[in-house]
Amino acid sequence: MRAIWQCGATEPGAPPPADAAEWVAMDGPGTAAAALRAHGLWSLDAPPRDFDAQDWWFLARFDAPHDAVQVLGCDGLATLAEVSLNGQALFASDNMFTRHRHALPPGVLRPRDNELRIHCRSLGAALRQRRPRPNWRAPMVPDTQLRWFRTTLLGRTPGWSPPAAAVGPWREVWLRATHEIPIEHRLQARLEGGHGVCELDGPASEWPAGTESPRLVLQGPDGQVHASDVRASDGRFAARLDVPRPALWWPHTHGEPALYEATLELRLHRGGTARHALGRVGFRDLQVDTAGGRFALRVNGEAVFCRGAGWFPLDAVSLRSETRACRGTLLRMREAGLNMLRLPGTGVYEDDAFYAQCDELGLMVWQDFMFASMDYPFDDAGFAASSEREVRQQLRRLAPHPCLAVLCGNSEVEQQAAMWGAARELWQPRFFHEQLPAECRELAPGVPYWPSSAHGGAFPHQADAGTTSYYGVGAYERPLADAVASGLGFATECLAFAAVPSNETLARLPGGASTRVHHPAWKSRTPRDLGAGWDFDDVRDHYVRELCGVEPARLRHADHERYLELGRLAVAEAMGHAYGSWRRADARCGGALLLQLRDFWPAAGWGVLDDQGRAKSGWHALRRALQPTGLHLSDEGANGPVAHLVNETAQPVQAVLEFTAWRDGEVRVASAEQPLTMEPRSRRSVPLLGLMDHFMDLNHFWRFGPPACDVLHARLRAAGADAPPLAEAFLFPLGLAPLLANRRALDLRATVTAMNDEQAELELQTRAAAIGVHLDLPGWEAVDDHLHLAPGSTRRIELHRVRAGAALAGTVAALNGPGPVPLEKRA
Structure with a gap:
């Protein structure tokens, strides 16, 4: 549909703008916020604007020289919309998640100078109407009346999403002949x-x-x-x-x-x-194993450990995921060893291209229906009918996609009811436990249905039963050992931290690179629960204190840059440890999905990728921890250190497990290796002391003398001389704090070789153990970063240019070293 689009705003109930200057040109259908942003009239960096406070008008002027056009299609209108053509009312929509196809009345379409008008009435005005109160409140939602409207919570939840409420034709608008549909x-x-x-x-x-x-x-x-x-x-x-x-x-x-x-x-x-x-x-068989109260997904008969993250539109203003950026982000998912995306009920259903790419790339989708946290009025006939129409449309559209792995009734409705103190009989609305599963059986047979993202056990958010939102490690500041002690069954959300992005990303904050963590510009974008006396910076700082042995507030006063680096390290350590623990042979965890894959805007957000898709420290930790062939080390107290091995592939792996113990970060005190066969689809645990011909107190449990070592390094490599490592892992028996406190010369060297205009190779060498090695290469991104290096090791890392014209220059530093080391260039 070739048309000239424009939009304008008025006070609620007023006629459309009369002055041409009050209209804003648009490139095509889209949200009001996206239209204003395109002309520099508003941005996320500007003072917040309440897009729900006004009526919005969207006009499309076009010619229709052929008589064949018979159907008008609107694939998504947010949220209270009335559509007319050449002054004749066509239809109204009160659900942004439903698609409309309207047969045009004879004679309404003219050969030239047609005007399509979409009038979006103020949602804010509608919210002020008196309606029955809910049985419980959702703390994340400031206005409980939102439960009456089928619209996204994105942009309407302060403390979590940017203030850019979606209003307008956010999906395609088209005109076609019947035979073209x-x-x-x-x-x-x-x-x-x-x-x-x-x-x-x-x-x-x-x-x-x-x-x-x-x-x-x-x-x-x-x-x-x-x-x-x-x-x-x-x-x-x-x-x-x-x-x-x-x-x-x-x-x-x-x-x-x-x-x-x-x-x-x-x-x-x-x-x-x-x-x-x-x-x-695609042909696949999906089953959910709920034996013993657990939740585990089986694909083609094989148990699959699901790991991934919550997916939201890559542009929080337009609610769209541009095709190239979407594919790039999905490829990063594969690269990190992630295999499942969850589309939470707080967001939107994605477009067809997204699911098609997930089909192609082998990424499973956990699909929530777009209901979240609130007590929805399903006893209202109009609301119930609109919800059913939405569900049936979405099921018909999504069911053919083999990536569709789980259909979930809602996000945390049961949990919010229980935590608010509502009576148990109110936790499970009939719509999610009777009507919706019946619709799924009819329209998406073979795809498992689950009633809520947190469901099962004595209460919905019980960690070791069914599925849960797990924030023991994270918001509730439990020790890292809680990842195992909780007996986690399946986390549909987990591990939320205010994860610090790169310095280049921080430079895009309002105020630029000089913005500090206590500044209002930083704090306005720090995730928080409404009404709480803490935010997720505090959560990150807790783990800095526990893992790094420093007081974050005092360090922030003295050395803000090191404060940020230790924050990045703490997030990486927490995420790597948790996922390594959940893949152990003795773990009953069927999967764990991060709360959010990618940040909405430049900030220390929940994502492991920033708003432009650049990796943060947590992403690098996941990439190392979640490959199909994996290795994790744990301190098992009286049982000594243990290596946990995973082979998810369909083929056996002939490998060698080797480990080395180091004292003072560079003195070798023990080493051993053992050839082994990792069977297909297998997990096993190997005590490291079983590889040695004598006993050593490697984890300093027995304390008969001074600590034997402070660094344990293990590698899993393919069998054969000079075979590359399949995986590696570190364990610090005395913790990270002593190593970080003893900053000394490591003889760290960084040599870079340009491969072509867009790629380079970085070679890292160190004499002593290098902790939290991080790269500062403006305009370049490394395949691996925020990593540890074993004493005497060499590591080669691919670099990719991410900003045109960026010079191949920068520094490398280890957190236990004296300071940054400049790159040396190799011809």
């Missing part, structure tokens, strides 16, 4: 007894005139073609196609995400064939 259909692929079954059905009335001999065609990843005739009766068509021994769709951590291209072929009476692409399908 894709044929409505339902496509399902499943496994039956090891064979693939693909079924297609839909209304035959939408086929082009003169159609005969329709066929459903599937082309597999090996190029083999499978086809089946389509039968039509009573105005509908249906087909069933059997695929013997199909290639299976796997999450990328456990195999290949095999896809089949589906096409509907229609032979025409006049000759030729019309082909309608139906999308890609």
Whole structure:
């Protein structure tokens, strides 16, 4: 739809702006906030603006020279919208998550100078109307009346999301002829007894005139073609196609995400064939194991440890995820060893391209329906009908995607009811426990349904039963050992910290690089729970104090830069330790998803990527901890240090486990190695003392004398001479604090070699153990960072230019070293 778009605002109930100067040009349909931002009239750095306080008007002027245009489509209108064309009212929408297709009345469309008007009434004014009170309150939502409106909480939750409430046509608006609209259909692929079954059905009335001999065609990843005739009766068509021994769709951590291209072929009476692409399908079997009160996902019969993060639109202002940025972020997910994204009920349903990319890349999706925390009025007939229409539309759209792994009724509704003190019978609304699962069984058979993100046990947020929001390590400042002690079953959210991004990102804060953590510009973007007397900077600082042995407030006064670096280190250590613990052979954890993958804006936010997708310290820790072949070290007290090994692949791994113990960060006191076979899809634990021919108090548990060592370093490498390491891990028996306090010369060297204009290789060498090695290379990003180096080791790290023209220059520093080391260039 080629049109000239513009928008304007008025006070609630007023007519549209009369002065042309009050209208703002738009590149196309979008939110009011995005339109103002594009013209520099508003930004997230400016004083907050309440977009819900006014009425907003969106006009599209266009020509329609052909008579064939018959249908107007609006794929998403936020939130109380009335749509008219050339002065004639067409329809209204009160649900931003529903799609509208409206057949145009005869004669309403003109060849030239058409005006489409979308009037979005003030949500703020609507919230002021008196309505029944809820049975409980959600602390994160300032106005409980929001429960009556089907709109996102993004932009409407101070302390969590930026103040950019979505108003307007946030998804596509289009005009098409009836025959140009894709044929409505339902496509399902499943496994039956090891064979693939693909079924297609839909209304035959939408086929082009003169159609005969329709066929459903599937082309597999090996190029083999499978086809089946389509039968039509009573105005509908249906087909069933059997695929013997199909290639299976796997999450990328456990195999290949095999896809089949589906096409509907229609032979025409006049000759030729019309082909309608139906999308890609994958064959996989999904089951949830709830034995013993746990929650574990099985894909194709194999238990899969789910790890990933909450996904929100990459642009919190437009609520869109631009295709290139979206793919880049999803590729980073794969690179870090993550395999699941959760779309929480606080956000939005993503567009089709997002799910298609997850299909291709082998990334599972935990899909919440967009209900979160509140006591929704399902006893209101209008609200219930709107919610059901939303659910059915979304299920028809999402069900064919093999990436869809779990359908979840809501985000924390049960937990919020329980924590507020509501009676137990109110925790589980009928809509989520009866109506919604029935809709899912009908429209998305084979995809497990779970009623709420926190569900199971004596209370919804019990850590060792069902699923939970786990913040023992994190917001509730429990010791790192709580990751194991809690007996965590499955975390749909976890490990929230105000994670400090790079200095380059901090320079984009209001106030620039000189903005300090106590400054209002910093604090305005620090995540917090409304009404709490603390924020997530305080949470990060707690772990700095516990892990690094310093008082953060005093350090911040004296050396703000080191304060930030220790904050980055603490977050990385906490995340790496927690995930390593949850993958142990004796752990009952089925998965853990970070609260948020990517920050909304430049800030010390919950994400492990910043707002532009650059990695923070936690992301690097996850990348090291979550590869399909993994290694983690733990201190088991009287049982000594233990290595925990993981092989998630379908093939056995012949490997060698080796470890070295160091005193004073550089004196070797013990070393040993052991060849072993890691069976497919296996986990095992190996006591390090079992590799030695004598006893040593490696973890200083028995304390018969001075500590034997202060650094333990283990590597898992492929069998064979000079084989590369598969994984490595560190354990500090005396903690990090003594090493960080003893800052001394390490003989750390950093040599960089340019590979081409966009890539380089950094070689790091150190004589003594280097703790928390971090790179400051403006305009460049390292594949690995915020890492430890074993004494006498050499590490090569890929570098990628992320800012055009950035010089290959900078420094490298270790937190237990004397200071930054400049890069040496190698010709």
